[in-house]
Amino acid sequence: MLVRLDLFGNFLSMWYPKRINGLEQLERFAARSGKHYTAQRNFDLGMNRHEHVSRLSPWVRHRIVSEEEVVTAVLKAHTLSAAEKFVQEVFWRTYWKGWLETHPSVWKDYTIRASELAEEIESNTHLREQFLMATKGRTGIACFDDWTHELIESGYLHNHARMWFASIWVFTLKLPWELGADFFLRHLLDGDPASNTLSWRWVAGLHTKGKTYLAKSDNISKFTKGRYTNITNLSNEALPVRSVSETPTLLPLPIHEPFKSVGPTGLLLTDEDLNPARLIEETGPLVAVANFSSVEQRSSLPISPNVLNFVCGAHEDAGLRFKKMKCLNNPSVTGCKSIKEICEWALRNHLNQVVTPHISVGPTRDILEALSKDLELNGVKFYQVMNHWDLMSWPHSSRGFFKLRKKIPKILSELHLI
Numbered sequence: 001m002l003v004r005l006d007l008f009g010n011f012l013s014m015w016y017p018k019r020i021n022g023l024e025q026l027e028r029f030a031a032r033s034g035k036h037y038t039a040q041r042n043f044d045l046g047m048n049r050h051e052h053v054s055r056l057s058p059w060v061r062h063r064i065v066s067e068e069e070v071v072t073a074v075l076k077a078h079t080l081s082a083a084e085k086f087v088q089e090v091f092w093r094t095y096w097k098g099w100l101e102t103h104p105s106v107w108k109d110y111t112i113r114a115s116e117l118a119e120e121i122e123s124n125t126h127l128r129e130q131f132l133m134a135t136k137g138r139t140g141i142a143c144f145d146d147w148t149h150e151l152i153e154s155g156y157l158h159n160h161a162r163m164w165f166a167s168i169w170v171f172t173l174k175l176p177w178e179l180g181a182d183f184f185l186r187h188l189l190d191g192d193p194a195s196n197t198l199s200w201r202w203v204a205g206l207h208t209k210g211k212t213y214l215a216k217s218d219n220i221s222k223f224t225k226g227r228y229t230n231i232t233n234l235s236n237e238a239l240p241v242r243s244v245s246e247t248p249t250l251l252p253l254p255i256h257e258p259f260k261s262v263g264p265t266g267l268l269l270t271d272e273d274l275n276p277a278r279l280i281e282e283t284g285p286l287v288a289v290a291n292f293s294s295v296e297q298r299s300s301l302p303i304s305p306n307v308l309n310f311v312c313g314a315h316e317d318a319g320l321r322f323k324k325m326k327c328l329n330n331p332s333v334t335g336c337k338s339i340k341e342i343c344e345w346a347l348r349n350h351l352n353q354v355v356t357p358h359i360s361v362g363p364t365r366d367i368l369e370a371l372s373k374d375l376e377l378n379g380v381k382f383y384q385v386m387n388h389w390d391l392m393s394w395p396h397s398s399r400g401f402f403k404l405r406k407k408i409p410k411i412l413s414e415l416h417l418i
Contacts, residue, residue, distance in 0.1 A: 098397025
């Protein structure tokens with residue numbers, strides 16, 4: 001799918017899906033990632049007024065800019081103690097992904113239930129009316145309705161607003177959390193299967209047993225600096241909701257198989273990592289590069305044009321960057337839409353192996369689940385190579401965040417960042 005990057009409208013200057021734009025945003029933010037960020041990070045001042053947070057998440061979600069690059073820039077500007085809050089936020093994203101790797105049934109159960117509810121909207125008049133009222137921003141709860149419009153228009157919401165929104169969705173509007181998570185995944189430029197699904201579960205009291213998050217009028221008023229006051233129609237109780245995955249099975253992390261070059265190699269790019277610089281250093285010369293996007297399969301309901309444009313634009317930018325790299329014998333990047341097309345690309349280029357950054361739990365893995373088997377039936381080895389950041393962090397991410405948080409200085413030291 002092609003995208004015209006001039007179709008981004010008013011949010012073009014902020015979230016343009018090029019790596020250079022992500023790096024420029026990182027440079028602007030790094031100086032403010034210390035005490036200023038710590039003091040101001042919880043304040044939602046309204047659409048186009050989020051300068052006190054990084055707004056790097058759309059690039060980081062697709063690893064157009066990596067977590068390691070973000071933390072490196074921040075620690076050049078501040079000590080770890082000064083930038084501790086922001087560094088922890090970066091690791092929260094890593095934690096969610098690592099936790100879902102060891103509890104993949106949570107994602108599976110969520111996708112099944114979200115699809116069932118999407119069908120139920122068509123037949124259940126009451127659910128459809130409540131759902132449309134919420135997703136069109138017509139609830140009469142001023143802050144919630146404004147956040148709905150901001151999300152749809154810009155593809156972004158402040159993190160604190162996301163928490164309030166999810167709480168109101170679940171406890172005040174009493175809508176299924178899966179439909180809310182799906183709504184976010186379809187509209188957020190940084191919509192991530194792990195961070196999004198598990199954050200909604202956390203608000204609903206499913207991630208940490210019995211711990212819910214209740215949006216309160218005084219808290220919203222304080223952290224929006226009085227933009228919304230005396231919100232009288234919010235629920236005053238947050239009873240944990242039920243879910244199929246209340247006690248998900250803990251599975252071991254995927255086995256990391258180091259890459260070994262044994263002949264003509266092709267690189268597969270997915271939505272999960274669109275700048276695998278370190279992996280390219282390991283592969284050496286590449287015969288061919290292909291890309292595959294699962295963005296249209298994130299939901300059975302329509303995906304926001306903002307999201308489609310951002311992801312497709314990011315793939316285009318990655319292709320342009322590869323054309324300038326000396327590691328690639330054939331400078332073109334082949335777009336593939338299915339496992340069959342990926343196999344045909346591998347055979348057409350006489351590849352011995354296809355390598356890709358590790359594909360985390362989510363729609364891309366769901367679609368490409370049979371790729372390894374199909375490639376190997378054609379005599380092509382398939383490698384998924386894990387990022388060093390994940391290799392060091394995920395073993396500490398299977399329980400609560402505190403376990404990973406304690407390891408942050410050691411991980412950063414081993415990565416030579418401090």
